[in-house]
Amino acid sequence: xxxxxxxxxxxxxxxxxxxxxxxxxxxxxxxxxxxxxxxxxxxxxxxxxxxxxxxxxxxxxxxxxxxxxxxxxxxxxxxxxxxxxxxxxxxxxxxxxxxxxxxxxxxxxxxxxxxxx
Amino acid sequence: xxxxxxxxxxxxxxxxxxxxxxxxxxxxxxxxxxxxxxxxxxxxxxxxxxxxxxxxxxxxxxxxxxxxxxxxxxxxxxxxxxxxxxxxxxxxxxxxxxxxxxxxxxxxxx
Numbered sequence: 453x454x455x456x457x458x459x460x461x462x463x464x465x466x467x468x469x470x471x472x473x474x475x476x477x478x479x480x481x482x483x484x485x486x487x488x489x490x491x492x493x494x495x496x497x498x499x500x501x502x503x504x505x506x507x508x509x510x511x512x513x514x515x516x517x518x519x520x521x522x523x524x525x526x527x528x529x530x531x532x533x534x535x536x537x538x539x540x541x542x543x544x545x546x547x548x549x550x551x552x553x554x555x556x557x558x559x560x561x562x563x564x565x566x567x568x569x
Numbered sequence: 570x571x572x573x574x575x576x577x578x579x580x581x582x583x584x585x586x587x588x589x590x591x592x593x594x595x596x597x598x599x600x601x602x603x604x605x606x607x608x609x610x611x612x613x614x615x616x617x618x619x620x621x622x623x624x625x626x627x628x629x630x631x632x633x634x635x636x637x638x639x640x641x642x643x644x645x646x647x648x649x650x651x652x653x654x655x656x657x658x659x660x661x662x663x664x665x666x667x668x669x670x671x672x673x674x675x676x677x678x679x
Contacts, residue, residue: 456612458612488669495656495669495670495671495672496613496656496669497669498668498669543610545612545613547612547613557603557615557618558603558605558613558615559615560605560612560613560614561612562611562612563610563611563612565610
């Protein structure tokens, strides 16, 4: 199946700094990618839909100025957590649809664990 | 978005068949039903997808009744490595809006 890769898999940063997480579709083009966050023992929460060449669509309650999303190419979307604080510590996951099959299955990245000190 | 309801947890033993049922009463005509598996600190992995009746692949079967208001993921002869969280998603992935429910934590015991 299609492969989605995230980088970094783990990142530790100081409070107040910004952190960028990359999501790449390795063997297919993805006009749309999705970003989620997951707290321990909880389900995935959709944060935003990343659209290639246009602005991301954010879910209700997600601050667009805090979680900057850029989808500059058909294989790369980035999520930047700006001025990170300890409450932003979470597991961030991206996914993409390769457009095949009935509705296209979602392919997920390995996830990126952010720890803000 | 169709809301899904699954049991929070299930226990099983190695070699047994496990059936996890998901309720999705307000499923829309265009919605597909997709099941994912997630291990700790990993992204979810696709298991199976279906629209109606029965779908089978090399790892699981998916049973969907005619009214499509529920679905059952069947895992034959589970092993310890099948211990994971299983999510049922309902939606049109091409439209992007599939919502994760709480998932079912399956624990397989020796």
